[in-house]
Amino acid sequence: MQPEPAPVRFDTKIAVLLRDDVLPWQRLNITAFLVSGLGTVVPEVIGEPYEDADGARYLPMFRQPVLVFQGDRDVLRLAHQRAISRDLPISVFTSELFGTANDRDNRSAVRAVPTEKLDLVGLAVYGPRNAVDRVLKGADMHP
Structure with a gap:
């Protein structure tokens, strides 16, 4: 009998923080948008392509779980400040x-607002597990 492989533990974390007052459909949309750019900036988070038993090929996905948290406006504001001060890769929603419908207008909407005045409804952050944990202090796991 062969020993079971040890569980995989990642020294990094991918986390999404959502404001606790957004609607369920918005949470899903926000999460998808927030993580969409991570693999282009941090390619090591992407695993290998998938293939089923019949040889059909599928796109690669993140090599590790994406943890989703929630918090109020203040928790998001503080997490945003902490992520920026630690120079961690971060995306914002x-x-x-x-009220926008395309990437160009999305970027313009964010560019029009100073950092400290952003009305954040979500953010994603990636980095060393302990650094991301400190960024998310005060947030709760999403139910």
């Missing part, structure tokens, strides 16, 4: 993005 602001309330203004609910």
